[in-house]
Amino acid sequence: MERLTSISALQEKILRNPGTMAHLLADFSINVTEMFRDPSFFKSLRTKVIPLLKDYPAIRIWHVGCSSGEEVYSMAILLHEEGIYEKTRLYATDININILEKARLGTFPLEGMQLYTKNYIEAGGKRAFSEYYKAVDDKVCFHPFLQKNIVFAQHNVVSDHSFNEFDLILCRNVLIYFNKDLQNHVHQLMYDSLSISGFLGLGKREGVKFTRYENCYREFDGPERLYRKVK
Numbered sequence: 001m002e003r004l005t006s007i008s009a010l011q012e013k014i015l016r017n018p019g020t021m022a023h024l025l026a027d028f029s030i031n032v033t034e035m036f037r038d039p040s041f042f043k044s045l046r047t048k049v050i051p052l053l054k055d056y057p058a059i060r061i062w063h064v065g066c067s068s069g070e071e072v073y074s075m076a077i078l079l080h081e082e083g084i085y086e087k088t089r090l091y092a093t094d095i096n097i098n099i100l101e102k103a104r105l106g107t108f109p110l111e112g113m114q115l116y117t118k119n120y121i122e123a124g125g126k127r128a129f130s131e132y133y134k135a136v137d138d139k140v141c142f143h144p145f146l147q148k149n150i151v152f153a154q155h156n157v158v159s160d161h162s163f164n165e166f167d168l169i170l171c172r173n174v175l176i177y178f179n180k181d182l183q184n185h186v187h188q189l190m191y192d193s194l195s196i197s198g199f200l201g202l203g204k205r206e207g208v209k210f211t212r213y214e215n216c217y218r219e220f221d222g223p224e225r226l227y228r229k230v231k
């Protein structure tokens, strides 16, 4: 991509040109995602977590490593169906500015819709999934009302600070790429950013066990990697 012939030439260019560093980072980040990924996780959110959040006067949710936005649009649909989207603010952050631009558009390839519809139904979806988007050529555009309460922003969970207090944090399929020290660092940031009794949702292959924060949470739905802050 940089039209260079050796790693040392790349190193040289990175040292002299900050834009190259940005390209390298963007190219390194793994952005695989899907709507209602692990449907049983979203079902657990819908049936176990949302009923407890329903009475809050206002709800704040943080999607750490939101990638191209499929996760946060799924959450917006779920909150809309449970009647609490209006009082919720969703913060969707990622280190990769290019992928955030895609997320902001709310437009996804049509070819993914078959799987996403299946996921939506398995996650307890209450309507026809097609009500939420319009197909245009080989893409689908999600309805703008779903974006109304979403704030997209660049944030590096390793080097940036906490910026708010949240009732629910989702950090799914991000920590698997980090070593133990980095994982502990991110856990500290998330712990500091969670309200008292706040919920933390991790990916299928992640957990709080063996981190410094193990004793600060209780398993809320163990198999779904949903935890609740207890101290």
Ligand SMILES: C[S@@+](CC[C@H](N)C(=O)[O-])C[C@H]1O[C@@H](n2cnc3c(N)ncnc32)[C@H](O)[C@@H]1O
Binding pocket: 029, 030, 031, 032, 033, 034, 037, 064, 065, 066, 067, 068, 071, 093, 094, 095, 096, 099, 155, 156, 157, 158, 159, 171, 172, 173, 174, 203
């Ligand atoms: C595999 S995707 C997961 C997307 C979504 N959470 C899901 O589970 O489907 C991982 C995302 O984490 C982002 N990421 C990696 N390192 C990060 C960091 N230090 N701070 C914020 N986001 C990061 C990547 O850019 C990528 O979009």
